[in-house]
Amino acid sequence: xxxxxxxxxxxxxxxxxxxxxxxxxxxxxxxxxxxxxxxxxxxxxxxxxxxxxxxxxxxxxxxxxxxxxxxxxxxxxxxxxxxxxxxx
Ligand code: SF4
Numbered sequence: 001x002x003x004x005x006x007x008x009x010x011x012x013x014x015x016x017x018x019x020x021x022x023x024x025x026x027x028x029x030x031x032x033x034x035x036x037x038x039x040x041x042x043x044x045x046x047x048x049x050x051x052x053x054x055x056x057x058x059x060x061x062x063x064x065x066x067x068x069x070x071x072x073x074x075x076x077x078x079x080x081x082x083x084x085x086x087x088x
Contacts, residue, residue, distance in 0.1 A: 001065045001067050003038050003060060005032060009029075009030040009056070011029075015031055015050035022037065039076040043085045043086070
């Protein structure tokens with residue numbers, strides 16, 4: 001499932017820098033994750049980089065966007081045509 005950033009974001013911006021899919025942008029009052037670009041880092045890494053680097057631990061799975069690993073990998077491939085997955 002895609003990740004989302006919940007209340008408590010301190011807008012440090014570190015998540016935007018580590019996202020392999022350019023899914024994170026600064027919004028009004030918080031950073032936001034584009035669910036159409038978030039693959040839980042599947043395809044690039046074995047763990048979710050935004051969640052790892054966040055100092056206040058606000059990125060987390062969005063229960064409203066449940067997707068299996070194959071769907072996430074398919075999304076990653078559509079975003080990175082011609083690239084080879086590093087996490088499968
Ligand atoms: Fe980007 Fe990975 Fe966070 Fe999704 S989980 S927004 S792909 S860094």
